[in-house]
Amino acid sequence: MSQDFRLNNVGMVNREKKISFKFNGKKYFGFEGDTIASALIANGVHLVGRSFKYHRPRGFFGVGVDEPYAILQLDRNNERDPNIRATEQEIFEGLEVKSVNCWPSVNFDIGAINNFLKMFFPAGFYYKTFMWPPSFWYKIYEPFIRMAAGFGQASIKHDKERYEHKYEYCDLLITGSGPSGLASAYAAAKNGARVILAEDKPRFGGSLLTSDVNIGNQTGVEWTEKIIAELKSMPNVTVKNRSQVFGYYDHNMLVMSERISDHLPKTQKYLPKQRLWYIRANEVLISSGSIERPLVFGNNDTPGVMLSSAAKEYMKVYGVLVGKKPLIFTNNDSGYETAIEFKKNRVDPIILDTRSNPSSDIITEAKSLNIEIKFSYVVVAAKGYKKVKSADIAKISDDKKELFNIENIECDCICVSGFWTPSIHLASQSGNKSKFNEKIDAFVPDKSKQQENTIGSANGIFTLEETIKDAFDKGFDVSNKLTEKNNKVSVPTVVEKKSTDHDKFWCVPLPKGKSYKRFLDFQNDVAVSDIELALREGFRSIEHVKRYTTLGMATDQGKTSNLNGLQLVSDIENKVVPQVGHTTFRPPYTPVSIGAIVGREVGKHSKPTRKSPMHSWHEKNNAVFVDAGVWLRPRYYKQGNEGLFEASKREAKNVRQNVGVCDVTTLGKIDVKGPDAAEFLNRVYTNAWLKLPVGKARYGVMLREDGIVMDDGTTTRISENHYHMTTTTAQAANVLSHLEYYLQLVWPELNVNVVSTTEQWAGAAIAGPNSRKLLMKLFPNLDVSNEGLPFMGYKEADLFGVPAKIYRISFSGELAYEINVESDNGYFMWEKIMEVGQEFQIQPYGTEALSTLRIEMGHVAGSELDGRTIPYDASLEGLVSKKKDFIGKRSLNRSAFTSTDREKLVGVVPLDKTTSIPEGSYIVKDPKAKLPNPKLGHVSASCWSVEYDNPFSLAIIKDGKNMIGQKLFAMSPLKNKTIPVEIVSSHYVDPEGKRVRS
Amino acid sequence: MLYINCPHCGLRSQNEFAYGGDATVKRPELNKEISDQEWDNFVYLRKSPRGKHLELWHHVSGCRQWIKVERDTSTHEIFKTYKANEAIE
Numbered sequence A: 001m002s003q004d005f006r007l008n009n010v011g012m013v014n015r016e017k018k019i020s021f022k023f024n025g026k027k028y029f030g031f032e033g034d035t036i037a038s039a040l041i042a043n044g045v046h047l048v049g050r051s052f053k054y055h056r057p058r059g060f061f062g063v064g065v066d067e068p069y070a071i072l073q074l075d076r077n078n079e080r081d082p083n084i085r086a087t088e089q090e091i092f093e094g095l096e097v098k099s100v101n102c103w104p105s106v107n108f109d110i111g112a113i114n115n116f117l118k119m120f121f122p123a124g125f126y127y128k129t130f131m132w133p134p135s136f137w138y139k140i141y142e143p144f145i146r147m148a149a150g151f152g153q154a155s156i157k158h159d160k161e162r163y164e165h166k167y168e169y170c171d172l173l174i175t176g177s178g179p180s181g182l183a184s185a186y187a188a189a190k191n192g193a194r195v196i197l198a199e200d201k202p203r204f205g206g207s208l209l210t211s212d213v214n215i216g217n218q219t220g221v222e223w224t225e226k227i228i229a230e231l232k233s234m235p236n237v238t239v240k241n242r243s244q245v246f247g248y249y250d251h252n253m254l255v256m257s258e259r260i261s262d263h264l265p266k267t268q269k270y271l272p273k274q275r276l277w278y279i280r281a282n283e284v285l286i287s288s289g290s291i292e293r294p295l296v297f298g299n300n301d302t303p304g305v306m307l308s309s310a311a312k313e314y315m316k317v318y319g320v321l322v323g324k325k326p327l328i329f330t331n332n333d334s335g336y337e338t339a340i341e342f343k344k345n346r347v348d349p350i351i352l353d354t355r356s357n358p359s360s361d362i363i364t365e366a367k368s369l370n371i372e373i374k375f376s377y378v379v380v381a382a383k384g385y386k387k388v389k390s391a392d393i394a395k396i397s398d399d400k401k402e403l404f405n406i407e408n409i410e411c412d413c414i415c416v417s418g419f420w421t422p423s424i425h426l427a428s429q430s431g432n433k434s435k436f437n438e439k440i441d442a443f444v445p446d447k448s449k450q451q452e453n454t455i456g457s458a459n460g461i462f463t464l465e466e467t468i469k470d471a472f473d474k475g476f477d478v479s480n481k482l483t484e485k486n487n488k489v490s491v492p493t494v495v496e497k498k499s500t501d502h503d504k505f506w507c508v509p510l511p512k513g514k515s516y517k518r519f520l521d522f523q524n525d526v527a528v529s530d531i532e533l534a535l536r537e538g539f540r541s542i543e544h545v546k547r548y549t550t551l552g553m554a555t556d557q558g559k560t561s562n563l564n565g566l567q568l569v570s571d572i573e574n575k576v577v578p579q580v581g582h583t584t585f586r587p588p589y590t591p592v593s594i595g596a597i598v599g600r601e602v603g604k605h606s607k608p609t610r611k612s613p614m615h616s617w618h619e620k621n622n623a624v625f626v627d628a629g630v631w632l633r634p635r636y637y638k639q640g641n642e643g644l645f646e647a648s649k650r651e652a653k654n655v656r657q658n659v660g661v662c663d664v665t666t667l668g669k670i671d672v673k674g675p676d677a678a679e680f681l682n683r684v685y686t687n688a689w690l691k692l693p694v695g696k697a698r699y700g701v702m703l704r705e706d707g708i709v710m711d712d713g714t715t716t717r718i719s720e721n722h723y724h725m726t727t728t729t730a731q732a733a734n735v736l737s738h739l740e741y742y743l744q745l746v747w748p749e750l751n752v753n754v755v756s757t758t759e760q761w762a763g764a765a766i767a768g769p770n771s772r773k774l775l776m777k778l779f780p781n782l783d784v785s786n787e788g789l790p791f792m793g794y795k796e797a798d799l800f801g802v803p804a805k806i807y808r809i810s811f812s813g814e815l816a817y818e819i820n821v822e823s824d825n826g827y828f829m830w831e832k833i834m835e836v837g838q839e840f841q842i843q844p845y846g847t848e849a850l851s852t853l854r855i856e857m858g859h860v861a862g863s864e865l866d867g868r869t870i871p872y873d874a875s876l877e878g879l880v881s882k883k884k885d886f887i888g889k890r891s892l893n894r895s896a897f898t899s900t901d902r903e904k905l906v907g908v909v910p911l912d913k914t915t916s917i918p919e920g921s922y923i924v925k926d927p928k929a930k931l932p933n934p935k936l937g938h939v940s941a942s943c944w945s946v947e948y949d950n951p952f953s954l955a956i957i958k959d960g961k962n963m964i965g966q967k968l969f970a971m972s973p974l975k976n977k978t979i980p981v982e983i984v985s986s987h988y989v990d991p992e993g994k995r996v997r998s
Numbered sequence B: 001m002l003y004i005n006c007p008h009c010g011l012r013s014q015n016e017f018a019y020g021g022d023a024t025v026k027r028p029e030l031n032k033e034i035s036d037q038e039w040d041n042f043v044y045l046r047k048s049p050r051g052k053h054l055e056l057w058h059h060v061s062g063c064r065q066w067i068k069v070e071r072d073t074s075t076h077e078i079f080k081t082y083k084a085n086e087a088i089e
């Protein structure tokens, strides 16, 4: 298809490079530098979507972030992007986009029937229409709403693109490269400040790209190019295009999304698709400009109705005509600039000006160009369904209430200008309470809340001369606060056409007998009648009106709709706008992709992976790994066709019969040092620590202040003032913070230091009846007899030339030792153990076998110490000192904690000795009892006992100590199982604990 | 994201810190007889003021020191930060 609406030799697109793309499956051509919007308009395409509620045809309304309608779905390298503004997305070869919110197609849309059912879609229709009967909700209402609403479909596939995060610091962040942004950046950079200048569009310059002005004897475009080139050459300046500062957060933290590859067919090697910048700025100058305000009239949502500034930008930047019979509807001079641009391109516009007799340079120029101007004229309604075909226009009375001489004139587009609304979103997000400026009928930022100032038209300054002067001053002032260099550059002279006051008129009355929809919020389909209804129904607060009608919500955030909505509420309520106030602007200012927010923190990058020094040995020996916090631990070592069950059973059995070795590097290790270390441990642990001799280990339990068990582990006295504490893998970080809290804040008088040594030591647990024989071979010069190294003893020795620490501690309940060497020697230690252990039938065992061994011994672990149990519940009450005070002791006196029938740890065996009990099952007396069946407790851990070759579980049940021998039932509603069980002692194997002392 | 002036390290972003609650809570002394009510107040009861609040932050990804931060809970303004043992003005 030819580009019928493309102008020759006008605009900034690259005519040398023709680009093809597909829209709704059909192929079109544009040029490099086009957006989807400009390329489609060049091809005469205006129908791009359907509206949110009524499914009315939607075209283009704006030219950038102001666009409320033209939201498309993009396919790129098999990825789907559901929320693309056609006015921002640049085209590239092979781009494919399609319309959203229409079914089956944009031209024939079944949802448009909503337009004829609009009595069902009044304000608050969410709350009214779909309420009754409730049974309709899942089958009828919800599927209907889902299909009818929403903008596109998110991909459910894994996003293979890369997104990055970057943290940056600067003296001054400037959000927009229009005249005020350029001028202030230049002034501040020349004064030595570290400046970041962010521009959301591909091209710098903002309004300078389209306005007919002269700065320092150069055109706006030339001046922009000169300033940008100079800024880019300065080492203290970062200049970024395609970068939207979308959020202003606490303590002058701003977030910017940089689109690096979105405009390219494929993400370049070594570059991310998008980059999210967290910028901590000492000062911020908000130069985000202003957005033209729509005028409100009948069917003002018809494709072909658009902002006059957008029409001008399509001509000047893209060389594209939005129509060949344009109607300009304006209440100020801006519409004239667009009309003059049309005329320059040999298209004859008609201007309808709501003012009766304005005069200014621009109006004079328009008259001298013989442009037809009708004063005191308005558009009553646009005509045409999928595109404007004509307009009903009328003369309007001076009080703007009466319409006369309604006539229909032919046109193919209506360019509207209702004056300008400063973009105060960022200032508002910073906490700046805005103030209403009567002169421009809009809110502007008030007193700075954080270190922010707003400049240029974002601050309601609409003349270039004033903007440039003010921006140079502000750029100097804020930079000088930081650099104190006093290097002030001179302000260039500015030539611009003078304009006159705008007309405060904004909404065309309905002619008698007509009920045209007059839209305020184009994205959310909110019409004048919806607001009127909301107010009739009693909504008063603007925040409530917003939520009830959806005015100013969603991705648009009221960019074009906000002020007209407020005007209407004020008019109906007989108030002035500042009394009504405005709703809160929330970040993001424009949509940000979830990928950019997540950044690199996906999959394996979402958290660090910790591996022990022996990891590669485990890998080589068929270990199947399991996540233990951020650690990867071998769960079992697969042999042949074994699964988890067979392998773990084999490994556990080998520990009970011969000897096994387990990587216990992941256990938390904390060095506790200082003259008061013993006293400190005595306060931290529930049991007594003052008399532990050097060279001995002790098992300890620590509580939180509320009496709940926090962690357990062994701590060894290495020397007089040095203890080696171990924690569970899961609680290591919390325990360290806990200890630091008490040492730094509660008992600073204790002379103790703590430091994590988890990563300094590699650990191997050697367990089983053959472990002493193995130890004798590993440490031939050490006395490892039961007398030389008794249970809970500690020795330092030499392991084939490597210094090692040997702790005689046991988690498995067998005769066992734990050997620690410096991490670098971990792999060596492990290989030696395996090599020397061969003659004793050594096998490595993983966490699954480890669990089996501890469960059948009745040793508690994380599944029992689950943040709800006190020492008694976990049968640890023997470790609670009655004599001394410790953290959490006072809580143990609470009545609930001293009740005699508290839940307590027991063992559970199925009567048939074959059915495994699912973890989490409830223990009940009567499986047939009426629901809810009173539960006695729950099964915390299950295993296959290798000692007795039948299933065994631990459970925590009410009055556990008196339940031994009872026949009860384990019920798992989840697995749909009811298993008759017997309650036994939790010490299922070796209840006297002979083995560990053997 | 807050910008917290660690009295040991200087200005650092909030994501280096962990929040530690009300800094004015004082743990009852060890071995002291106290009522259930006093103990419950210490373990469970916290004020949740709107406005100035003296709170604990732990510089976990920094110097590992617990510090006190005087912050406005509604505006997030930070007035002053203190070392753990510093007297509060």
Ligand SMILES: [Zn+2]
Pocket (backbone or CB within 6 Å): B006, B007, B008, B009, B010, B059, B062, B063, B064, B065
């Ligand atoms: Zn610090």
